[in-house]
Structures are given as C-alpha cells and as structure tokens.
Amino acid sequence: MNNLDVLSSISVFLTGIFEKYGPDPDEYAGILEFIDQIEADEIEEFRQTMLPILNPGTIIGFSFTKPFGYNGDFFIIEKIYQHYVSPDPKYKKWDEFFHTFPAAIAVVNRKKLAIEILKNLNNKISENNSQVLILGSGPVSEVFEFSTKYPDSQMFFDLIDLDKRAIAYAKAKNKNFLARMSFHNVNVIRHNPGKTYDLIWSAGLFDYFKDKHFVYLLKKYYEFVKPGGEMIIGNFNVENPSRRIMEILGDWFLNHRSEEELMRFALQAGIPKSKIEIIREPLGINLFLKVSK
Ligand SMILES: C[S@@+](CC[C@H](N)C(=O)[O-])C[C@H]1O[C@@H](n2cnc3c(N)ncnc32)[C@H](O)[C@@H]1O
Structure with a gap:
C-alpha cells in the first residue's frame, strides 16, 4: 500500500470509529498500527482527521492543546493516576483507549x-x-x-x-x-x-x-x-x-x-x-x- 492509500484507509476506518464515538478494544491495535505507518509529512493531515477529539475534553487532546501551556502538567498526570474517563459519550471511549497505552x-x-x-x-x-x-x-x-x-x-x-x-x-x-x-x-x-x-x-x-x-x-x-x-x-x-x-x-x-x-x-x-x-x-x-x- 502506498502512503496515499494508507491515509485514505485511515480516514475511512476513523470515520466509522467517530460515528460510534470512539474505538472499542478490538480496534485499538488497528489504530496503533495505522499510526505507526504515518510518515512525518503526513502528521498534520492525520491530526486534521483526529480534530474532533484533539481538544481538552479527552486526555490525549488535553496533551495536544496544552491548556496549562506545557505537556505533562499536574492535571494530566493526575487524570492518568485516577484513571479518569470523560463522562461525555463523545470522549469516553477515547479516554478508555488512552489508559491502555503502555506509557x-x-x-x-x-x-x-x-x-x-x-x-x-x-x-x-x-x-x-x-x-x-x-x-x-x-x-x-x-x-x-x-x-x-x-x-x-x-x-x-x-x-x-x-x-x-x-x-x-x-x-x-x-x-x-x-x-x-x-x-x-x-x-x-x-x-x-x-x-x-x-x-x-x-x-x-x-x-x-x-x-x-x-x-x-x-x-x-x-x-x-x-x-x-x-x-x-x-x-x-x-x-x-x-x-x-x-x-x-x-x-x-x-x-x-x-x-x-x-x-x-x-x-x-x-x-x-x-x-x-x-x-x-x-x-x-x-x-x-x-x-x-
Ligand atoms: C509530569 S509532572 C510529574 C509530577 C510528579 N512528579 C509525578 O510523577 O506525579 C511534572 C511536574 O514538574 C513541574 N515542573 C516542570 N518543570 C519544572 C522546573 N523546571 N522546576 C520545577 N518544577 C517543574 C511541572 O509543573 C509538573 O507539575
């Protein structure tokens, strides 16, 4: 698959995931696999696709938008410690996914x-x-x-x-x-x-x-x-x-x-x-x- 194909398949895959408000556990590995294939010059385009969750409503979006001005602030670390999951159905599954990251x-x-x-x-x-x-x-x-x-x-x-x-x-x-x-x-x-x-x-x-x-x-x-x-x-x-x-x-x-x-x-x-x-x-x-x- 060339990279144009990779990005368009990611897009189709993600559209399905966004329609149901985030990934289920059996889709986690697929997302990580897609992300591993993204080239440096495709990152911005990929982030555009992910914009619906790249806001402080999700843990990963909190990191991306840095409301406190820098990564790794006390608040995001505390969310990780407390296994915080957004009560908003649009974000809940994404936070659940986040907590499975080995990091x-x-x-x-x-x-x-x-x-x-x-x-x-x-x-x-x-x-x-x-x-x-x-x-x-x-x-x-x-x-x-x-x-x-x-x-x-x-x-x-x-x-x-x-x-x-x-x-x-x-x-x-x-x-x-x-x-x-x-x-x-x-x-x-x-x-x-x-x-x-x-x-x-x-x-x-x-x-x-x-x-x-x-x-x-x-x-x-x-x-x-x-x-x-x-x-x-x-x-x-x-x-x-x-x-x-x-x-x-x-x-x-x-x-x-x-x-x-x-x-x-x-x-x-x-x-x-x-x-x-x-x-x-x-x-x-x-x-x-x-x-x-
Ligand atoms: C990722 S958090 C880790 C917090 C805590 N050590 C833990 O493991 O739960 C990093 C903390 O270091 C603070 N910090 C960053 N740079 C600092 C500096 N140069 N001097 C003092 N504190 C700093 C941040 O404000 C933040 O609260």
Whole structure:
C-alpha cells in the first residue's frame, strides 16, 4: 500500500470509529498500527482527521492543546493516576483507549514504585523522621497515598514545583498532611535546598531536560543527599511502545533515554560507579537512575 492509500484507509476506518464515538478494544491495535505507518509529512493531515477529539475534553487532546501551556502538567498526570474517563459519550471511549497505552500504565506504575520506596524508607529509619525532597512534585499523589496509609509517619517532605496551579492542587489534596510538607514554588534549576535529604525523588521531570541540564541538576542535588541516602530520577526509556502516539496525537515530546545514557550522566556528574544503579517499573518503560551516597 502506498502512503496515499494508507491515509485514505485511515480516514475511512476513523470515520466509522467517530460515528460510534470512539474505538472499542478490538480496534485499538488497528489504530496503533495505522499510526505507526504515518510518515512525518503526513502528521498534520492525520491530526486534521483526529480534530474532533484533539481538544481538552479527552486526555490525549488535553496533551495536544496544552491548556496549562506545557505537556505533562499536574492535571494530566493526575487524570492518568485516577484513571479518569470523560463522562461525555463523545470522549469516553477515547479516554478508555488512552489508559491502555503502555506509557500510561508505566506512569501509574511509577507512582506505585514511589510509594514502595517511601514505605521502605519509613520502615528503615527507626525514628521515622526522614527528610524527602521531591523535584517537580505535580499533584503529590504518591505522598498523599503514602500518608493516608501511614498517618503516624514523621517523614517530612519538601516539594518543589514551578507551576503555582500544581502547588495549589497538591495542597488541597494533601490538606490533612500539610504539617509534614513544605511547598516551594520555584524552578529546580534555581532552588537552593539549604539542607540534606535521605531521599531525593523525581519522576516525570528530567525527561524534559536536555542532557547538559540533566547532568547539571544531578550533580547539584547529589550534594544534598545525606550519607547513606539516595537520589532517584525517572526518565522514559528509549523503548517506549507508546512514543509515536504520544508524539503524533498528544504532541508530547520527551527526551527518551537508555540505561547506558543514564549511567553515563551519573558518571559525568562525578558519582562513583559503585554508587550507580538503574531500576525500572514493571513495564521497563520508565527507567530510574538511582545514586546512593
Ligand atoms: C509530569 S509532572 C510529574 C509530577 C510528579 N512528579 C509525578 O510523577 O506525579 C511534572 C511536574 O514538574 C513541574 N515542573 C516542570 N518543570 C519544572 C522546573 N523546571 N522546576 C520545577 N518544577 C517543574 C511541572 O509543573 C509538573 O507539575
């Protein structure tokens, strides 16, 4: 099939799907297959066909239109965590489809991983008063879920986010736990922690930084890890089966990185090899560079 044929068959296929307000599960693979065949110069035309859902009414359209001015804002991440499905019948099936993307499942997995790490830290430190710094804290859902499960924990969280709306949302969500939290509305590049931490965690942030900023921030914040502490930074793996659909439909571009690149960044930041490890969530789509001190 030449590409003109591909685009016109997509168009026919999608017309049928739009008529019934979105795909059913047995059509998901077909859509992904079509998207994989789209050439770079056909993306705009394909997006025109998809315009009925490329608005903030769907999760993918929320990403595409960026109502908060950038991709990966706290609100879309929270929609992924909460498995939000639009009540509007025109969009419902598209949101259900979105939640089956391996990348969306990996985002939920990374929150579970964060909670597990907090739980282990909480059990490890007998006095229970460890200090945690979260960079690009967004909705602060992992801390909310951890705090709900461990209401007596004395763990203290410094939460850094550039977006005032993210901080307002996170404060409201965590209203019962504010005594154990301090919010900082500042750019991680400029923030000066002024104290050291048992754990520095960041997910969904470093994928937006260029390599040189990644290394700069790693080196900068490693200084604020306590002896015996850890810093863990998430980044999407180069092996991300949802990359094309995120880029084409969500206009969501990330710096995907391999394990080797993450290891190299840590070495460039001057961290000894023996202190570097790569961990992953169960799908291996989100990698985590873990450096200890
Ligand atoms: C994709 S969200 C991830 C939120 C959270 N870490 C999570 O995994 O649920 C990224 C967050 O980083 C924030 N952010 C982006 N660039 C930032 C920067 N330079 N400094 C501080 N926060 C930033 C955004 O406002 C957003 O809330």
